[in-house]
Amino acid sequence: MQALISVTIFCDRDTSGRFDDWIAHLEAALALGDFDESRKLQLMCSKLYGEAAVEFDTFKLDNPFRGRSYTEVKSREITLQGMNQADLSKLVSALRIAVKPKPRLFASPEGPAGRLRKLKATVTALVKYERIELNYPRAEEAQGYAERLISDAIRNGDCHKHTMEMADYWLDEKQLIHKLFKVLVPRYKEYNSSYTKLVLGPKTYPGYYAGTAILELKGNPFPALQPATQNYHYWLHNVLLDEAKREFRVAKAESNTNLSEPVASKN
Amino acid sequence: MKNIFYVGLAQSFFKRNAASLSESAVTQHPIETSKEAGEKSGSKQKNGDESGNTVVVAPPEFRFMYPEFLPDPTMERRNKLKEKLERMDMLQRRSIIEIPEFYTGSIMAVTVADSNSPNKFACFVGICIQRGGSGLQAWFILRNVVDRQGVEILYEMYCPLIQKIEVLRLERRLDESLLYLRDALPEYSTFPFEMEAERRLNNSVVPINPIKVKLRPRPWLERWERQNLQGVENLNLPQRYYDRAKEVAKPWEKYDLMLQYRKTIPAEEQEKIYAEVHSQLQQQDLKRKIKRRRGPSSEQ
Numbered sequence: 001m002q003a004l005i006s007v008t009i010f011c012d013r014d015t016s017g018r019f020d021d022w023i024a025h026l027e028a029a030l031a032l033g034d035f036d037e038s039r040k041l042q043l044m045c046s047k048l049y050g051e052a053a054v055e056f057d058t059f060k061l062d063n064p065f066r067g068r069s070y071t072e073v074k075s076r077e078i079t080l081q082g083m084n085q086a087d088l089s090k091l092v093s094a095l096r097i098a099v100k101p102k103p104r105l106f107a108s109p110e111g112p113a114g115r116l117r118k119l120k121a122t123v124t125a126l127v128k129y130e131r132i133e134l135n136y137p138r139a140e141e142a143q144g145y146a147e148r149l150i151s152d153a154i155r156n157g158d159c160h161k162h163t164m165e166m167a168d169y170w171l172d173e174k175q176l177i178h179k180l181f182k183v184l185v186p187r188y189k190e191y192n193s194s195y196t197k198l199v200l201g202p203k204t205y206p207g208y209y210a211g212t213a214i215l216e217l218k219g220n221p222f223p224a225l226q227p228a229t230q231n232y233h234y235w236l237h238n239v240l241l242d243e244a245k246r247e248f249r250v251a252k253a254e255s256n257t258n259l260s261e262p263v264a265s266k267n
Numbered sequence: 268m269k270n271i272f273y274v275g276l277a278q279s280f281f282k283r284n285a286a287s288l289s290e291s292a293v294t295q296h297p298i299e300t301s302k303e304a305g306e307k308s309g310s311k312q313k314n315g316d317e318s319g320n321t322v323v324v325a326p327p328e329f330r331f332m333y334p335e336f337l338p339d340p341t342m343e344r345r346n347k348l349k350e351k352l353e354r355m356d357m358l359q360r361r362s363i364i365e366i367p368e369f370y371t372g373s374i375m376a377v378t379v380a381d382s383n384s385p386n387k388f389a390c391f392v393g394i395c396i397q398r399g400g401s402g403l404q405a406w407f408i409l410r411n412v413v414d415r416q417g418v419e420i421l422y423e424m425y426c427p428l429i430q431k432i433e434v435l436r437l438e439r440r441l442d443e444s445l446l447y448l449r450d451a452l453p454e455y456s457t458f459p460f461e462m463e464a465e466r467r468l469n470n471s472v473v474p475i476n477p478i479k480v481k482l483r484p485r486p487w488l489e490r491w492e493r494q495n496l497q498g499v500e501n502l503n504l505p506q507r508y509y510d511r512a513k514e515v516a517k518p519w520e521k522y523d524l525m526l527q528y529r530k531t532i533p534a535e536e537q538e539k540i541y542a543e544v545h546s547q548l549q550q551q552d553l554k555r556k557i558k559r560r561r562g563p564s565s566e567q
Contacts, residue, residue, distance in 0.1 A: 084339050084340060084341060084399070084401065084530070085334055085335065085337070085339075085398070085399045085400060085401050085405070086334065086337040086338070086339070086340045086401065086530070086531050086532045087340070087527070087530045087531040088330055088331060088334055088531070090527060090531065091534045091537075092527065092528055092531055092533050092534060093533060093534055093535070094533035094534070094535045094536060095528065095533070099342070099525075099528065099529070100342075101341070101342035101343050101529070103525055103526070103529075112517065112519060113517075113519045116519045116522065116523060141525075144524075144525045144528075145524050145525060148524035148525060148527075148528055149524065152524070155534075165522075166522060166524065169522045170522070170524075
């Protein structure tokens with residue numbers, strides 16, 4: 001359990017390399033109970049003292065500890081930062097779409113900036129046309145960003161500085177910012193589901209390996225892509241099938257009771 | 268030496284009730300407590316919903332006071348059952364030991380059970396330069412300068428060896444991580460071991476210390492000019508450093524909405540977690556306050 005609490009000793013650069021400061025270093029290590037560190041120091045001091053006993057006022061050592069221990073500390077910090085604490089600076093709404101743990105990287109000559117630029121164009125087009133057909137990977141990524149933008153707009157409204165900055169970045173045409181806050185926010189305020197819908201599109205040969213997709217904002221004025229689900233419970237063939245299933249179950253139950261009581265008379 | 272530190276201490280106050288913060292102030296502080304937080308639930312304990320059943324809601328500042336209750340946002344590591352069990356264990360530990368509210372920049376004293384030391388306890392006082400981890404692995408690092416030797420100790424908050432965590436001065440700084448104190452002049456990290464707890468006049472406000480720290484001459488441990496630090500004085504570097512920092516910077520990350528989403532827990536989930544946990548925390552807090560008030564009176 002002692003391993004849980006770790007001690008890091010930093011040598012101040014100005015004061016290192018002189019004999020009396022090694023003593024201070026040793027005392028500090030002993031006071032803190034770090035015996036490994038103090039043993040190392042004692043060994044170094046005895047070596048140096050033996051060789052440099054006469055010259056201890058003038059010898060200067062390149063402090064070996066600082067460089068080495070900092071890389072250890074930094075690597076430990078990096079592993080610790082693997083155990084993350086949630087970022088509290090922004091409050092975000094939960095998205096109602098399936099979010100993958102890792103983002104898709106889109107290759108671009110501009111690198112990651114180019115990726116966001118392309119997605120920006122897609123999100124702008126989605127807000128402008130409300131239904132767009134494009135390749136599936138870009139559509140899936142853009143869906144996340146569009147949902148985030150709309151959810152932020154609903155949560156914070158148009159007087160919120162950060163939301164306005166995001167809308168300004170993500171929507172290339174400035175009249176679409178008005179559309180976002182004046183049209184889309186009132187449309188989606190009462191929604192309990194996601195605001196966009198992603199439908200797989202045709203995958204024609206030769207074409208792109210992932211196929212196309214149609215990304216649309218819900219509540220758009222166009223005719224529906226997929227037929228609305230109809231209530232098929234009372235269709236004739238379903239009624240007849242249900243009845244047949246019921247009869248089968250009843251007959252099976254009766255035959256089971258007959259098997260268990262062969263002697264019992266049937267009336 | 269220490270006078271430099273105290274003379275520069277001008278108090279600017281940060282109201283917990285977020286509704287009073289202006290928009291311009293929001294962008295300066297690393298923590299955004301815009302009016303949304305004030306609009307949302309306020310500091311009401313119970314809100315009625317339409318059906319008339321009471322809905323328990325924790326005050327919005329809980330996420331700053333107890334950030335380790337939120338799980339690790341990495342999606343591959345989320346597990347609702349594990350998180351719930353961890354929260355139960357955390358509350359259990361908190362019922363035994365008081366783990367006070369603290370922030371990066373607060374000065375704290377920690378006593379640890381140590382079998383090797385002569386009086387079986389080891390005490391350390393320092394400024395909290397960083398905190399992190401979630402759940403039972405929540406940790407913080409305290410820094411102090413002892414006999415001209417900079418020392419940092421990482422403590423895991425829920426470690427059973429810890430006997431006492433006391434906040435001697437509760438305040439915040441302009442940055443979330445004060446790692447630059449390693450390259451700063453030693454007086455900014457020096458705090459006496461005999462320091463006593465300071466009493467705050469105004470309990471509803473956590474002061475922000477706007478101190479700007481002076482760094483030692485280069486070389487430094489990290490490239491501080493690339494980190495957008497608010498709490499450091501002008502670094503006075505040659506222009507090529509800033510030019511290179513601009514080349515290497517990733518300004519698009521500020522706009523990456525999905526990156527932000529993957530680094531944080533959504534508000535609805537946060538509300539659920541704190542609603543679950545806040546009544547117990549408040550009870551524990553109340554019991555300790557009563558004990559403290561009864562303590563001196565019972566001695567008489």
